[in-house]
Amino acid sequence: MGAYLGDTEIGKMFLGSTEIGQAYLGSTKVWESKQLLPYDAEIEYLESSGTQYIDTGILPDKNTSIEIDLELNQIVNSRYVLGRYASGQQFFLYIYRNTIQWGWSCSYENAIDWTTDRHLIKLYTDENFAYLNVDGSDVSSKAIQSQTSTLTTTIFCGSVEDSVSVSTGVPQKVYACKMSKNGSVVLDLIPVRVGQVGYMYDKVSGQLFGNQGTGNFILGNDITT
Numbered sequence: 001m002g003a004y005l006g007d008t009e010i011g012k013m014f015l016g017s018t019e020i021g022q023a024y025l026g027s028t029k030v031w032e033s034k035q036l037l038p039y040d041a042e043i044e045y046l047e048s049s050g051t052q053y054i055d056t057g058i059l060p061d062k063n064t065s066i067e068i069d070l071e072l073n074q075i076v077n078s079r080y081v082l083g084r085y086a087s088g089q090q091f092f093l094y095i096y097r098n099t100i101q102w103g104w105s106c107s108y109e110n111a112i113d114w115t116t117d118r119h120l121i122k123l124y125t126d127e128n129f130a131y132l133n134v135d136g137s138d139v140s141s142k143a144i145q146s147q148t149s150t151l152t153t154t155i156f157c158g159s160v161e162d163s164v165s166v167s168t169g170v171p172q173k174v175y176a177c178k179m180s181k182n183g184s185v186v187l188d189l190i191p192v193r194v195g196q197v198g199y200m201y202d203k204v205s206g207q208l209f210g211n212q213g214t215g216n217f218i219l220g221n222d223i224t225t
Contacts, residue, residue: 015205022203024185029203038208039192039201044220045071045173046156046191046198050079052213053157053169054200056187058179059149060091065124067178068155072116073171080158080168081121084151091149092158093121095170104130104144118175153179155189155200157213169213173220174200193219 013020023030046052058064068082075098083092083103090103100114102123122133125144132140151159155177157169177200179187189200189209198217200209211217 018205020205022188022206024204026183027180027185037201038206039194039199041193041222042201043191043193043198043222045175046200047073047173047218047220048156048169048171048213049215049218050076050157050169050171051215052211052217053154053164054189054209055164055212056153056155056177056179056189056209058153058187059151060153061149061181062125062144063182064091065122065180066091066153067120067122067124067180069118069120069175069177071118071173071175072114073173075114075116076170079170081170081172082155082158083153084149084159084164086151086160089149089151091123091151091153093123094158100132100134100140102132102140104142118173164212191220193222 013023066082070081072081076095077097079095081093081095085092085103092103094101094103095114098113104123104125120135124131124133128143129141130144131138154164155174156172157164159168174191176191177187177189178185185204188203190203192199192201192208194208196219198211198219201207202209
């Protein structure tokens with residue numbers, strides 16, 4: 001997918017001084033670099049045992065949404081699916097007594113019973129309300145306050161206050177994860193492998209995100225089509 005300035009095709013784009021791999025207009029991809037990709041293969045998923053995690057580097061605010069395609073390997077009480085918890089800076093999914101507990105800004109809500117099936121989960125805001133959406137249906141909502149976070153968002157596990165605990169994650173498979181701000185995609189992660197090491201590749205920045213926990217991710221099969 002190319003972009004042109006007059007009759008000249010654009011080969012590279014930058015966000016500040018950082019070269020990007022894709023550009024979006026809202027949620028629609030309008031450009032993708034033709035440069036060589038920094039991985040050997042796309043794979044179906046990255047699977048964690050509960051001690052691996054990836055830090056997205058994204059600071060959530062009132063206009064941030066996250067969409068994650070995942071499957072829990074087991075239901076483990078009092079474990080994080082994603083995000084961070086701190087006073088006034090809540091942005092997380094959590095398993096509590098077999099239900100989804102989710103937080104935004106200064107409070108949290110219990111939602112529906114969780115299963116080990118594969119689900120598409122989305123946390124998003126609209127005006128002054130936050131919503132938990134599961135497989136295309138809103139299942140919970142709450143009023144929120146403005147939020148300016150100093151804690152970046154993690155996937156595969158969570159943290160309390162400013163400390164990530166690598167033992168807090170729910171064993172899970174993540175097939176994709178996307179984050180947006182003000183309706184524009186700022187992170188679009190897909191699972192890939194370099195050799196036999198798993199990473200998340202960001203299709204927006206063209207960067208690889210590696211495991212910052214302990215142990216190794218289990219790799220899904222290569223995607224060949």
